[in-house]
Amino acid sequence: MPTMLVALACGVLFGAGLVVSDMVNPARVLAFLDVAGDWDPSLALVMAAALIPSAIAYRLRRHMPAPLMAERFLIPDSAVIDRRLLGGAAIFGVGWGLVGLCPGPAIAALVTGAWQAVIFVLAMLAGMALYRYLMPSPS
């Protein structure tokens, strides 16, 4: 139960952060990625600011035997750099560059009622389902 409230609260914080930073606006994101055009630094500021509390937390956790409300930390410990990782990142990068939305902002943009967000999210879910049913599990 407490972990559920935390999940809800963290989601609320995240969604709020996405809207406040205007990362739900594809035009703003594309303007950051458009290094040869009318450049907008906002995304860099978002990332830099986000890394501060995040880095502090990941530092703190090294001194913790367990999380405060759950049984154990569930952090992936793989160090493998393989084609899946890099290929997946590249494929994601193309998709992101085509529209200017990544998963979080796409979900958040749904609340605006924008039909483009609906189409994108449906396609994104289809892409995730495609991966799940087409790809063999990683070894």
Add this chain to the structure above:
Amino acid sequence: MATLHPLYPLAGGLLIGLSAAVYLLFNGRIAGISGQLALAAGWMAGSGRALAVLFVLGLLVGAAASMAWLATPAPQFTASIPLLLAGGVLVGFGTRLGSGCTSGHGVCGIARLSRRSILATIVFMAVAVLTVYVMRHVLGV
């Protein structure tokens, strides 16, 4: 598109980072949205499906509340329907194949100095920049 006072991306970033920090320290989990979505949909193995559903619901609530409070203008889309479909499928497939997105690899992975995440972030950033360059300055789309 109006210029945005840097206070907004900084404040928004802090909220996102805070979300990730709390999710880690309290629930012991990575606040990676692609992972949370896949988990919520039942397309990823692992515990925490109910938590993931609540996280996504919370995201919708937080976004809606903020939008109402700030009276944010509507997001501006320039992508055509084919691009929305292609982009969506690529983002969905790619984030699963690559085990993460801007939140999982970027905000969380870099914060914990994960080599995998740092490399993944460099790759998706570089490819996204290249994609936009080709689309806007080569193809003129």
